[in-house]
Amino acid sequence: MKHKFQFFVFLTLAVLIIAPCQGKTSGNSLPKVHVIATGGTIAGTSTDIGYEAGKASIETILQAVPELTQYAELDYEQFCNIGSQDMNEAIWLSLAKRVNQVLESGLYDAVLISHGTDTMEETAFFLNLTTHSPKPVILVGAMRPSDAEDADGPLNMLKAVQTIVSPDAVGKEVMCCLGGRIYEAGSAFKNDTHSLNPISEVPADWHLPHNANTGFTIDSLEELPEVGIVYGYGSNSTVALEALVNAGCQGIVFAGVGDGNLNQATLDLASQAVQKGIMIVRSSRIAYGGVYTEGGEVDDEKLGFIASGSLNAQKSRILLMLALTATHDIDTIRSYFRHGVSTQQVNE
Numbered sequence: 001m002k003h004k005f006q007f008f009v010f011l012t013l014a015v016l017i018i019a020p021c022q023g024k025t026s027g028n029s030l031p032k033v034h035v036i037a038t039g040g041t042i043a044g045t046s047t048d049i050g051y052e053a054g055k056a057s058i059e060t061i062l063q064a065v066p067e068l069t070q071y072a073e074l075d076y077e078q079f080c081n082i083g084s085q086d087m088n089e090a091i092w093l094s095l096a097k098r099v100n101q102v103l104e105s106g107l108y109d110a111v112l113i114s115h116g117t118d119t120m121e122e123t124a125f126f127l128n129l130t131t132h133s134p135k136p137v138i139l140v141g142a143m144r145p146s147d148a149e150d151a152d153g154p155l156n157m158l159k160a161v162q163t164i165v166s167p168d169a170v171g172k173e174v175m176c177c178l179g180g181r182i183y184e185a186g187s188a189f190k191n192d193t194h195s196l197n198p199i200s201e202v203p204a205d206w207h208l209p210h211n212a213n214t215g216f217t218i219d220s221l222e223e224l225p226e227v228g229i230v231y232g233y234g235s236n237s238t239v240a241l242e243a244l245v246n247a248g249c250q251g252i253v254f255a256g257v258g259d260g261n262l263n264q265a266t267l268d269l270a271s272q273a274v275q276k277g278i279m280i281v282r283s284s285r286i287a288y289g290g291v292y293t294e295g296g297e298v299d300d301e302k303l304g305f306i307a308s309g310s311l312n313a314q315k316s317r318i319l320l321m322l323a324l325t326a327t328h329d330i331d332t333i334r335s336y337f338r339h340g341v342s343t344q345q346v347n348e
């Protein structure tokens, strides 16, 4: 009888001690990651001529990487399924709102977005300026379709999840994961049409981790101001610039030659556009070096232009669209380009 009682006490203690340990190993304590799928080659499937982006479901993509569950508890939504060449302002706005909602819910530690590589840097930069939680956000893509024998999506996906569950990822800029490497939104740009590692980095003038004190509030925005890009080249005509002016663009980014230079006819037309209230940003078709007012050939102060600093034309366009939702004051917009965007500035 005594033995039976001792055995009962032992069993009760064992259950009390072991039970909480079992709870910890069940996976409940893993970081919670919400996956938002938008398409891209990572969701591509093969065709007779090559492949079609944005075909496979996020469920299929995640099933190809069973190791993910060792690092995070994942759930997912199919937000859209497109090639990122079809990304647009409406999707950017609803994506940013969704990311804010997910991270504000308190239910998740990080957001992972599957995305095409063509415009990944633009979406990352847009989200960096419009999402307001210091929790990590990462975009992940691939250069080979999901059904390729040597698909690169699964390894990139694994690397992306491993990265955002690390405490080091908190308080960073929105990140991009490609070629097994991690890049920050402000400096990443696609620089190779075919390499498995197609992203390069331009040293950025400013780094701006997405958080409550930075960027623009887009909660009540349904659309963004029309801003176009014109490309410079030897003997470029003014037809494209004229078309954007006549189309009613509020801003135009010129991807100029060299140090953001414009030929005389373009310069004349651009300064007339400024007189009409159109914001003109001078960027460059050259990847490195940036465009600055100081030490160049164009008198931005006199002509009313804005120098892009380290931002390429596609990122300049995003900053200009967002800037125009907050202000039309050229000095304020110049300072966004030069120093980044604090919420304090935007709300002033």
Ligand code: ASP
Binding pocket: 039, 040, 041, 042, 053, 082, 083, 084, 085, 115, 116, 117, 118, 119, 141, 142, 143
């Ligand atoms: N066109 C594809 C896309 O951006 C290319 C890629 O994902 O690599 O969606």
